[in-house]
Structures are given as C-alpha cells and as structure tokens.
Amino acid sequence: MILPIKIAPDPILTAMAIEVTKVDDSIKALIADMIETMRAENGLGLAAPQVGRGIRLCVLESIKGKAPIALVNPKITARTGRHVGPEGCLSVPNVVATRTRASHVTVRALDRNGKEIKLRLEGLSAIVAQHEIDHLNGILID
Secondary structure, three states: OOOOOOOOOOHHHHOOOEOOOOOOHHHHHHHHHHHHHHHHOOOOEEEHHHHOOOEOEEEEOOOOOOOOEEEEEEEEEEEEOOEEEEEEEOOEEEEEEEEEEOOEEEEEEEOOOOOEEEEEEEHHHHHHHHHHHHHHOOOOOO
C-alpha cells in the first residue's frame, strides 16, 4: 500500500524516533509498504517518520543490484571520506540542499527479519543511509 508522505513542517519530521522493540508482522508489513511508497515516489530511501511513524526504521533502494534493504534501529558506527553534493528529500519537495557527508559508512542494524546485520556502504548508498538516519534523529535537509 502506498502511504502518504509527511511534508515539512510536520512535527513528526523533527522529532527523535523511538527504537523498535520487536520486528513483528506489523513492522514487516510497514517495511513492504515503505518500499512500495519509496518506489512510487522515485525515492532512493524512506524513513518511517516520513510516513507518520515515529520509529527507528528506514528503507534503502537496491544496493549494487540487490533487493531494497530495511534497516531497523540503524546506527552508523564508522564514517570515512568526504563527499559534498546536492540532496533532495521527499518531505521537503522542490528543495535541493548541498550537504557534506562521509563517502563511506559502516551501519549496524536489524534486518526485516530481526537479524543483526553490519553493512559497509560507499558512494550513493552511504549518502542515502546517512540522509535516512538523519530523519530518524529529527534532522531535515536545509
């Protein structure tokens, strides 16, 4: 199901999201809906607050040809390199901001089945992950 995207200045977009306590069927259904919504909106990522859910969950479009990935309670554990470039956001339409990001990140999270994962992301995937995790911390692009 395609979910409505929250648009700034909706207060959920600047609130700190809470941790997911259990990856159950409702979370799995939300992940599927978020992926469908992200794709319908031609996004590269989507965070739960953007669809009105204040939980620490985001989805990223395919990484190196793989299926979209869900990150539950993600934490960036390492950042290296530097990338400066434009970013857009589904919740801040018609705005492109120049952001400085790490070009490589390591992320620890739970996957869509509640299994612990560790990802080393680079380039666009690293930038999208940082952008979506910012959403979980109540940070929007300028």
